[in-house]
Amino acid sequence: MTSLPENSPSLLSEDHRDTAVQRLQEAYAEGHLSHEELDERLHQALTARTDSELASALASLPALPALPAENAGTTSTIAAAGGRIKRGGMWRVPRILKVESAYGRVHLDLSRAVIEHPVVDIELQLGTGRAKITVPRDAVVEYADLYTGWKDTRYKPPRRSGPGGPPTIRISGSMGYGRLKIRHARR
Structure with a gap:
């Protein structure tokens, strides 16, 4: 060998x-x-x-478009009265993301997203329906400021984190009836 x-x-x-x-x-x-x-x-x-x-x-590919400086730290909101809110694949995660839904499912997949900030705040304002957030494998997750009215949040932290400076994902807000499930990407 x-x-x-x-x-x-x-x-x-x-x-x-x-x-x-x-x-x-x-x-x-x-x-x-x-x-x-x-x-x-x-x-x-x-x-x-x-x-x-x-x-x-x-080599020689154009860089991913940069966020304008005036929008780099602003809040983006995804809202729906009902139905499904879903984000996945390669998408640019803002510094602060608000997700609002009266009823319906929410699925945010950050595993292949472009995360340019060391800390990302996700604020959930959900009435009914469940939410699932998939974070990068090495991300640090904090959700102490999240109020759940009906079911507890399901989260199993990874055994170890990967190399480099992992992003911190802070989840806050409130959920009425539903459950938040947080998981780390497998690869």
Whole structure:
């Protein structure tokens, strides 16, 4: 069995690979890549073994659009009188997110979202219906300021957190009838 040299680059995580593949597909859909370039770069991304090899597959792509400075710390609200509120995939998470619903289900998936702030506040104002929030695998979750009128929040913290500076997700607000389930992404 061969061992890696001590100064070898770290192996690529599947999260990084998945994010890169999605970014390439978005660049193709936006017209930044031809079909041939997409095929070539997808092959590079799928066969990359290190972060530096993956970076070459993403080279020369336009950066994700930045939030304007005046909107970087503002509050965004998602509201519905009834029905389902759902956010998932690659979406930009604001610093403060308010979610309001009289009745219906709420599902926020932050596992592949772009989180640019070290702390994200999610304020829930829900009447009836359950809510599910999926956070990145290494995120720190705080929900002490959440009032639940009927059922307790279900949350099982991870055994250990990953490398780097994990974002802190603070959940507050109130829920009438329903349950909040918080889970960490598996990868």
